[in-house]
Amino acid sequence: MTALARAGFESTLTPNLTLVLVVVGLVAVGTALALDRSLVRVLLGMVLIGNGVAVLYLVVSGRAGRAPFVGEDPATMSDPLPQAMVLTAIVISLATIGFLLALSYRLWQISGTDDVPDDAEDARIQRLARDDETSETYDRSEESTTTSDERAEAGESRG
Amino acid sequence: MGDVPVPNLLPLPVLLPLLGAALALAFRRSDRLQRIVSIAALAGVVVVAAVLVWQTDVSGPQVLWLGAWQEPLGISLVADRLSALMLLVSSVVTLLVLLFAIGQGHADSDDEVARETPLSIFHPTYLVLTAGVANAFLAGDLFNLFVGFEILLFSSYVLITLGGSASRIHAGTTYVVVSLLSSALFLIGIAATYAATGTVNLAQLAIRIGGLDPGVALVLQLCLLTAFAIKAAVFPMSAWLPDSYPTAPAPVTAVFAGLLTKVGVYAIIRTQTLLFPASPLTDLLLWAALLTMVIGILGAVSQSGLKRILSFTLVSHIGYMIFGIALSTQAGTAGAIFYVVHHIIIQTSLFLITGLVERIGGSTSLHRLGGLALASPLLATLFFVSAMNLSGVPPLSGFLAKIGLVDAGIAVGTPLAWVVVAGGIVTSLLTLYALSKVWSQAFWRPLSEAREVAELAAEEAADEAEQFEQAELDAGRRPGGAATITAAPTGVALAVDTSPRALPRMMLGATAAMTAVGLLITLVAGPLQAFTERAAADLRQRDPYITSVLPEEVRR
Incomplete structure (x- = not known):
């Protein structure tokens, strides 16, 4: 497990270009959607941005490796820390999106539209x-x- | 550490409210049990926080590694002087606001409107919010800080939309979307930090970021700073706050105004001092501070609703704290910490007072209020003291806090620092102007005058039905006034009530206690200032934090 601590850390990270492009695509589309007037579109935009960020954590974890179980050779397994973090983030964003869905439904109930109101x-x-x-x-x-x-x-x- | 023979208390400020929330949820059928549980949990946190302040002051930062991982790997909770002080102030504020909320719930319990706001949800959510705030203050790594933020944000989503009425849903939408965006930015910042340094532990980051390419470090700094600045409502990112806070129930607005933005400010202080001590962003932050102060207070001056005025002064005064942080000197940091403590308490008490004004006067619009000083002299006194305190009239703590910052700014002495000092003084005067306007209209102006204005407004109001609704509301909410609803003729009742209801004692008591705590800060300003100086010295040296968190072999 000492490799995980990366004592004497030097950034040897080589980002995976495909994943980086996926992140860029997701976040860009998400941003475009989030600028829309309709709350459901904003919500979808937020989902996409969230997913883009989640993929970013895969980029950050470096080269893909075997599942990081105890007993696995640290040299061949992937970095578990970003995975732990991104799982937490995904759970949180799931709950938040659920709440936002309920909010937009309530907004629709009240005003008959899901447009974000003027300030x-x-x-x-x-x-x-x-x-x-x-x-x-x-x-x-x-x-x-x-x-x-x-x-x-x-x-x-x-x- | 460990000079003091006290068991490690660090998990308690997070655990107590969380367990309390679970219990409160289980007891959702019984208001009484819920109240007991909530008060007990929060009172426990106050005690623990007080012990932590003493502990950190006597024997340095307290650290707890959770989950028995090898040391720099696991999650750490750290309390240094800054965290402990923030924790103590925030727990006192949450406890007093809880008492206020209970008082309000009690007063409304026979009421039809009370059914709209399900208090059985209020208590658990409020406790979870407290747990999130405590977790953010105690977090020893960036990701745990994120989790703390999310806990408090999620409960704030629920609290800000409590009851699900139209105006709250509208306000909540803005708030949730803005918060989601800042969370996404924060996550990106954490990912980038991890990619560059291979750790998210704050102490370890403090060592490793120093070895990074300055360009990379700057990107990390900007990313984290932007995420926190949205939460703290620093100027270009502050527009969401006055739109979302005023519609929530009074105790919720009070605790949000007092705490949530300050958690953002705390995160900025922590990351700026610990991770990026040689800040290349001093000028940028000084500009942000200046614009936050001036634009915020101009917003307050132009408003006519009490809640919105206070929301804008909240934004404006965040500028003072950013000013202290931006200076990146020990005096500046100490001034910022002192200001945070002062501002949490004063802003909360002003919003609690607003809640009482709304009960007594039926509105928070300055056009419709009047004669409050006669109606409730005690409330008027509380408002006057708090307002003077916020605007920085000597000898109150607001004055001392501002003097500290002005001193620190003059000591730095760059032209920009002088400009911001001048901006700070102008802001202070404009705050005084905005709040004296409130005083002269809502409190001092005779009721008859207010009624004339309100009558004119009422005549002009085209919608008769709406007026009837208001009349019904006013009548229905007076104790024992239920019978008068049917007797009340349509459309004549004004929002300015001629026979104001007596204020519930518990609400008034909690508000008075809050204001008294504000005055207490003035009394203990000497020791408090010394404490914030020591806290700032710790932060600037960085060593006490790093050495107590990291085991020797990791420190290199």
């Missing part, structure tokens, strides 16, 4: 613009721009 400032500016169009007697100086927002907020967060 509060954007929504506020849009509301101002809309009110300006529809109301002639609109007195902007007296209007609290946060009224309905805050009311909704007040109603909910008291629970």
